[in-house]
Amino acid sequence: MATLLRKIGLIRLHDRDTEDPKHHQGSLKGTKGNQKNNTKHCNTSNETNILSTPEIKAKKFDHSVKDKTPSKDKQGKDTKEKQQEKQQQQQQSSKSSSIPQLAPQRQHCTQVRTRRLMKELQEIRRLGDNFITVELMDDNLFEWNVKLHQVDKDSALWQDMKETNTEYILLNVTFPDNFPFSPPFMRVLTPRLENGYVLDGGAICMELLTPRGWSSAYTVEAVMRQFAASLVKGQGRICRKAGKSKKAFSRKEAEATFKSLVKTHEKYGWVSPPVSDG
Template sequence: MACIQKLREDLNLLDRLFPKEHERVRIMTSSLDEVCLRFVKPDGKYFDMSASIQENYPRVSPIWFSESEDPLVTSCLEELTGNDSNPSILYQINHLVSRLCEFNQLTVPAELLQIVPNQEADEGNGSDEEIESENEDAEMSEYEDMMDDTSAFEDGGSGDNEKKHDESTPAATAVLNRVAQVQRQMHLRGAATGSISANDRLMKEIREIYRSDSHKNGVYSIHLVKDNLYEWDVHLMKVDEDSPLYSDMKQLEREKKQNYLHFRFHFKDTFPFEPPFVHLISPTVQNGFVLSGGALCMELLTKQGWSSAYNIESLILQISATLVKGKARISFDGKGNSYSLSRAQQSFKSLVHIHNKSGWYTPPKQDG
């Protein structure tokens, strides 16, 4: 496959130009799936950034992540997620390094000139109609590629990659195929929502979840609401067995025939750079950092506390731990068995407003 060979050549070029001993830019690891780059400042401090290369590359841009909370790094990575961004890994790294050098008032490395993006596509050749037609074809290809999103690159890549993709379960494949069909139909009707980068990240999250031990062992399950990639029902079925919440869930199963806590996750097209909105639907819970409307009092779920490096399984498990730490108890008094989205949004908005003024409380280490 030509695009795979071109990607290999680009990765080899990056490895050669920016070895781990380079003064400013270092390619720490590179593969057909991911490129990890380190930007080193003169004082020795550095930023690590990773580009996750999608299966329909180069039709879509890599998805960038960084654990750094530096606003300059976040700003640079967000620039690369725009719909107008050139998806080429060479262009992306050229742009990223150039911007970081500019922000830090540093000279751009001479090697960067060897990966200057090709400007032939911007020379004005072709009519507006031709360009528009090409864009439409490209968009359709992106949605059609989603149908094959669980398969590996055609040449298989490395042995590790083959094993990773082979572990995708039939259930995950079925979910992603249904999502792709819904997305394609919406696109044909002109009602497409979301963004390509969010689509790719969310589908990657689904694949990882179906491969995870926690999901296989019944700790939690996920269900897409009407095959909507941006709206998930999450059922938390197992919590710490030594907690009162565990006993309450056993009682809930006996009395209400419900053996899980039902959460709903709402994602925006800005994901993963913004967290999902998460709220509890049922049952009603007291304490455990659950607000009266069903929203969760967690800094992790705010823009300030979220990081694009977080994955959804980690978030689900963190929610479980937070409920236990906050001594959550299920309410069996019959005053209401569920929460509404509007109540949850209102209570969460008020919570964020309060904490933006007063800050977030960090419990002592002995409290977990």
């Protein structure tokens, strides 16, 4: 037995000695490598666990947001300032676009109207036939008082003028900004007339005094001749009634009457007087 046990022990010792030292070292290296990897893995896991905690993440996110995004007050101020700048730019652009367009147009219309009226005044004074005379209202070139001295001498109106010692029929004529491309507004002041297409307030029912019947070729002198003809054709007379004759014509009433008659004639047509008769 003793010899048997000794043999077995020798065999085990022999096996240990005959084992491959490289294999043994590899196994040792493997264990060391596993230890190293394990330590590295533990270290990395610990680091990631420490850096990835929610508190630290939240802090980092807060700092980054604070650095990048401005405060609400700053945002509000910036938006208000931008809106104000846009409004100022729009106002400046609208002013710059409107002023150069409107001012020259108005200036041109004023020049055309002034030249035309000055020319007509010279022509009326040059004629000197005592048909009409013109006076400026308060030295205003754009508002005239026109005296009509003559009508058809065979008419009843002419007889009325003689009997009442009426030397002329006085009319007020105002010229709009775009004259002569738009008609003047004309009304009778004195005496108070009946018929002859003279209506309430001294308004005159004549198609040529409306935008539809007006032509820029008409002169004031030509308009007055047509008005004199329409007075006779419409059997105009001087009012001699005690109550009515003293009542003066008014501009507001004349303007309202003229607007009303224009609407009526635009709806039903201009039957009398025709344009040829004034």
